[in-house]
Amino acid sequence: MFDWLFAAPAERRLLPGGRFRGPTPFVIAIMTFAMMTVAAAGLALSNAAGLVAQGIENRYAVQIPAGTNILPRALAAARSSPGVVKAEPVPEAEMRRTLESWLGPAGVDDQLPVPALITLDIADNANLAAIARRVEAAAPGARFIAHREVLEPLLRAIWVLKWLALSLVALMAAATSAAVVLAARGALDTNRSTIEVMHGIGATDIQVTNLFQRKIALDSLVGAMAGAVAAVLVLLLLAGGGTAFAGDLMGRSPLHGLDFVMLGLLPLALVVLATWVARTAVLSTLRQAT
Amino acid sequence: MRGHWQGSGRCARSPSRAGRDEALSAIVEFDSVGLRYGTGAEVLRDLDFRLGRGTFYFLTGPSGAGKTSLLKLLYLAQRPTRGRIRLFGEELSEAPRDVLPNFRRRIGVVFQDFRLIRHLSAFDNVALPLRIAGKSEVDVEGPVREMLAWVGLADRASARPATLSGGEQQRVAIARAVISQPEILVADEPTGNVDAEMAGRLMNLFSALNRLGTTVVVATHDIGLIASIPGAQMVRLENGSMVDPTGALRNPPPDRGQG
Numbered sequence: 451m452f453d454w455l456f457a458a459p460a461e462r463r464l465l466p467g468g469r470f471r472g473p474t475p476f477v478i479a480i481m482t483f484a485m486m487t488v489a490a491a492g493l494a495l496s497n498a499a500g501l502v503a504q505g506i507e508n509r510y511a512v513q514i515p516a517g518t519n520i521l522p523r524a525l526a527a528a529r530s531s532p533g534v535v536k537a538e539p540v541p542e543a544e545m546r547r548t549l550e551s552w553l554g555p556a557g558v559d560d561q562l563p564v565p566a567l568i569t570l571d572i573a574d575n576a577n578l579a580a581i582a583r584r585v586e587a588a589a590p591g592a593r594f595i596a597h598r599e600v601l602e603p604l605l606r607a608i609w610v611l612k613w614l615a616l617s618l619v620a621l622m623a624a625a626t627s628a629a630v631v632l633a634a635r636g637a638l639d640t641n642r643s644t645i646e647v648m649h650g651i652g653a654t655d656i657q658v659t660n661l662f663q664r665k666i667a668l669d670s671l672v673g674a675m676a677g678a679v680a681a682v683l684v685l686l687l688l689a690g691g692g693t694a695f696a697g698d699l700m701g702r703s704p705l706h707g708l709d710f711v712m713l714g715l716l717p718l719a720l721v722v723l724a725t726w727v728a729r730t731a732v733l734s735t736l737r738q739a740t
Numbered sequence: 741m742r743g744h745w746q747g748s749g750r751c752a753r754s755p756s757r758a759g760r761d762e763a764l765s766a767i768v769e770f771d772s773v774g775l776r777y778g779t780g781a782e783v784l785r786d787l788d789f790r791l792g793r794g795t796f797y798f799l800t801g802p803s804g805a806g807k808t809s810l811l812k813l814l815y816l817a818q819r820p821t822r823g824r825i826r827l828f829g830e831e832l833s834e835a836p837r838d839v840l841p842n843f844r845r846r847i848g849v850v851f852q853d854f855r856l857i858r859h860l861s862a863f864d865n866v867a868l869p870l871r872i873a874g875k876s877e878v879d880v881e882g883p884v885r886e887m888l889a890w891v892g893l894a895d896r897a898s899a900r901p902a903t904l905s906g907g908e909q910q911r912v913a914i915a916r917a918v919i920s921q922p923e924i925l926v927a928d929e930p931t932g933n934v935d936a937e938m939a940g941r942l943m944n945l946f947s948a949l950n951r952l953g954t955t956v957v958v959a960t961h962d963i964g965l966i967a968s969i970p971g972a973q974m975v976r977l978e979n980g981s982m983v984d985p986t987g988a989l990r991n992p993p994p995d996r997g998q999g
Contacts, residue, residue, distance in 0.1 A: 460871055460880075466859035647855050650817060651869045651916070652845030654838065737837065 464648075465641060465661055474633045474666055475673035478724060481626045482677025482717045483684075485619050490685055490713055492615025494704035499608035506597035508535075508576070512568040512585060513593045521566040524589035528568060531584045533576025540567035570594075619716075626720060627727045630666060634731040637662055645736070659732045666728035667721065674717035681713075766790040766826075767924060767955050768814065773823035775809055775980075783809050784980045787823070791957070793923075796950045798966045799959040801977035807959040808852070808928055810977065814957060815849045815926045816840050828923065845873055848917035848954075850927035854909045856901040862888065862912045863897040869920040887915045891945065907934040914945060924955045931965060943968050 514524050521539055528537040545567060546558045556562060572581065578594070585592045598605075638645065645658055705713075768791035775784040784806045791797065799807050812818040813825060816832065824833045827843055848869075856865050867884045888894050891911035901909050910930065917925060925946065931939035939962070947969055950956045960966065966974060976983040 458871075458877065460864060460867065460877065463860060463864060464857070643855065644857050647857055648868070648872065649841075650815065650844065650849055650851075650855070651872060652841045653872045654841045657872060 461661070462664075464644060465637075465665055472633065472637070472669070474630065474669040474724075475676070477629045477633070478626065478670045478673030478720060479677035479680070481622050481629075482674045482720055483681045484677075485622045485720065486678060486681035486713055486716055487684060488615050488618045488622070489716060490681075490705065490709075492612050492619070493709045493712070495608050495615065496612045497704055497706065497709070499605055499612065502601065502608075503598070503605055506601055508572050508574060509597040510570045510572070510578075511540075511595045511597065512537075512570055513595060514566040514568070514589045515591045515593070516589060517563060517566055520589045521568070524566070524585055524592055525568055527584045527588035528570055528581065531581040533573045534570060534581060535573055536569075536571040538569050540569060542566075623720065623723060626724060630670075630724045630727045631731045634662055634666060634728045635735055637665070638732060638735055655733060655736045658736060659729055662732045663725060663729045667725040670721045670724040674721050678714075678717040765792050767793045767828060769824075769826040770813075771824040771826075773813065773820045773825060775806075775813060775818065776821050782821070782980060784813070784820075787982060789975070789982065791924075791955060793955055794950065794953050795955055796947070796969055796972040797955075797957045798969070798972055798974045799957060799977065800961065800966070800974060801983075805977040806980040807977055809980075811849075811926050811928050811957070811959055814924070815847045816844050845869065845920060846923045848920065848922035848925040850910075850913050850917045850925070850930045852928040852930075852932060854901070854913040856909055856912055856916075858901050861898045861900055862893060862904065862908075865901070865912055866915045866919055868916060873920060883919060887919050888912075891915045892941075907938045910934050910938070910942065914942060918945075918949055918954075921952075922954060924957065925949060927956070927958045929959055929961070931960065931962060936964075939965060940968060 512524065512528065514521060525537055525539055528534055542564060545564050546562075549562070549564065550558050553562075570581075572578065582592075582594050585594075648658055768789075770787045770789050773784065773787040774782050776782045787810070799810065801807050809818065813820060814827075816827070820833055824831060826832065828846060830843070832840070832843060857868070860868070863884055866887055867880045870880045870883065885894065885897070888897050891914060893908060893911055893915070896904060896908060899908075901912065904912065914927075914930065917927070927946070930946075931942055934942065943965060946956050946958065958965075966972065
């Protein structure tokens with residue numbers, strides 16, 4: 451199955467020039483580097499979005515307009531409701547600090563009324579309506595705000611970025627294929643006289659194709675390895691800086707074990723793609739030529 | 741001098757014993773073959789002939805008569821635009837592309853411009869047909885050395901074509917053409933780039949091959965060359981058609997059927 455990959459020295463001499471010459475190794479190296487970094491970003495974003503969504507899925511803010519006077523009653527009602535995992539008041543000082551960042555010194559003015567807030571975590575199967583009725587009975591006007599609603603635009607943006615990253619990876623794979631087709635056709639053109647002689651003395655299209663397929667496969671392999679090493683170095687560099695920050699936010703590494711496997715397979719997939727594209731392009735060109 | 745390029749009607753359609761014998765001896769049969777490139781005029785028209793095994797042929801005619809095109813049809817570099825071509829008893833005019841390499845390996849070709857692969861040594865150029873045929877390096881080394889010695893280039897085995905003289909390149913091309921002991925040897929103006937002495941030596945090589953049973957077809961303008969091979973058959977092309985004013989080429993007497 452992989453006989454074409456192993457050639458005798460005499461067979462290798464049929465195509466002039468040393469190995470790793472021409473644009474293919476460089477194109478593949480650049481594409482591998484770009485694909486791995488973009489894919490890593492996409493996977494990290496996807497993981498972050500998943501983690502955030504998971505964290506806020508069952509979290510609500512209960513706003514009590516009447517203020518802190520009835521907060522204890524509302525808190526007690528919430529805590530005694532079935533399905534409530536956790537109910538904690540948001541300290542008024544914390545809210546005023548938040549307001550200060552928006553309103554300036556006026557935000558910490560005691561004259562400025564602020565509502566009381568409870569952060570509520572409920573179980574997956576909890577009856578939110580029943581909980582809301584009990585809290586409203588204790589604190590009329592209490593309003594439930596789902597964290598998911600607040601963060602929905604952010605999650606949607608992350609989702610878009612994730613798919614954008616995946617689309618970019620796909621586009622880069624397509625661009626790599628196009629570059630390989632051009633490289634294969636260029637190589638065929640450069641070696642036209644050799645091919646004509648080979649055909650003239652009985653070489654099959656497959657024999658000719660194997661020469662070019664082998665060269666492009668090896669060039670791609672070297673390019674992919676170089677690109678992968680560069681990408682890993684950059685990702686490690688980022689891991690010491692920005693990614694560490696993301697990891698802190700998420701409480702763990704932004705990339706998981708399966709992500710590393712996928713990233714590791716990406717250069718290999720690119721080599722397989724380039725080899726297959728080269729074979730198809732060369733065979734197709736040979737069959738059209740004569 | 742009489743052509744052995746016989747009317748295909750005799751070999752393909754005649755029920756006679758003589759016709760069957762001729763069909764058996766024919767290595768190439770052309771039946772109403774025409775060739776045009778693109779949408780241009782036909783460069784070859786209504787070619788009907790048979791080519792006997794083991795015979796030496798000269799193909800002559802003025803420049804532009806279609807000699808090289810006819811040779812391309814012979815060595816399967818070109819398909820006819822009409823008519824039928826049988827080689828080695830097989831109809832190949834419309835044979836699938838994948839079938840042709842096996843037949844090409846049975847034909848040796850000496851191109852007018854040699855067509856040596858310039859980045860390969862003389863040894864590698866001569867070895868190419870054997871390697872393409874799948875011979876191991878052990879089976880390649882001996883025959884190639886022997887062939888290079890036969891053409892007087894034993895000491896130039898590692899030389900690249902650019903460092904060889906025209907005559908030496910010609911001999912490498914001939915060695916490559918005959919290394920796999922082809923059943924047909926086709927040569928297009930093989931002595932066009934060598935002096936008279938070398939031309940004589942090359943003809944002796946061809947003649948020796950012919951005596952070993954190879955059918956040889958040489959396209960040439962050189963009358964002296966033609967005279968150097970006694971008993972060779974000659975065919976003339978003019979404006980893409982075979983010149984056969986007496987009809988002898990299309991309907992030769994039975995004793996012309998054997999080369």
